[in-house]
Amino acid sequence: MAATRLELNLMRLLSRCEALAAERRDPEEWRLEKYVAALEDMLRELKKQSSKPAPELLNEYSRKVDFLKGLLEAEKLSSSTEKALANQLLAPGRTPTTAKERTPATKTVHLQTKARCTGQMRSELLGTDPLATDDSEELNIRKRKGLPSDEKQSAVELDAVLQHHQDMQEKLAEEMLSLARSLKNNTLAAQNVIKQDNQTLSHSLRMADQNFEKLKDESDRLEQHAKKSVNWLLWIMLIVVCFIFISMILFIRIFPKLK
16 A cells, blocks of 8 residues: 555654654754654544554554654653663664665664663763763764764664673672572571471470370379378268267266266
8 A cells, every 4th residue: 555645744754853863962952852742643643544554554653653752751851870761661663764774763763872871871970071971982983994984883882782781680690699699598597497496396395295294193193182081081080979979878877867
C-alpha cells in the first residue's frame, strides 16, 4: 500500500526530530519539543484514517515517538544519575526511518545520550568540566581514521556505554556475592542457635520427665505411708478404748457401790 500524504509528512518530521535529537542542543531549544508534540498529533490522526499503515509500522512509529518524548523528559531531570537511569529505560526504534539510514537513528541517539550521561557522571565524580570532557571526546573521535565522523562517534560512545555497563555488572556481581556470603553466614549462625535451642529444649524435656517420674514415686510412697499411719492409729485407738472399758469394769468390781 502506498504511503499517504500524512504518513509521508510524519516520516519527514520524524527524521527531522531524530536529526535534532542527535545534535547537541541548547537548554533553551524549543523546536524539538514542539516537533514531538506535532508528531503525536499526526500519529493520532494517522491511526484514525481508514487507509492507515500496517499495525507493525504503526507500532514502530509509536515506539520512535515515545522514545523522543521520553528523551525530552529525561533531559529535564536535574541529576545526571537520574538522566542515565531514565535513558537506560528508553526503547529506540528497530528499523530505519529513511532508506538512507543503515542503522536506526533513534538507536544512535540512544547510544549518544547514554555516553553523554556517562560522561557527565564521570565528570561529577572527578570534578571536571563536563563540556570540556565532551569536547575532548569529540576531538578524539574526529581524529580517528577509517570511519566517517558520525560512525566514529557512535563507536566510541558505544564502547563507553559498554564499559560502563560492564563496570556496573561487575559491581552488582560483587554486591550480590557479598550479600550471598552475608546470607550464608547469617543462615549458619541461625542454624547453630536453633540447634542449641533444640538441645536445650530436649534436655529440659528429659529433666521434666525425670522429675515427673520422681514426683510420681514420692507420691505413691507418701500415699502408702499415709495409709499405714491411719491403720496404726485406728488399732491404737481400739486398744485404748478396750483398755478403758476393761479398767472400768474392774474398777466397778473392786470398788462396789457404797450403801
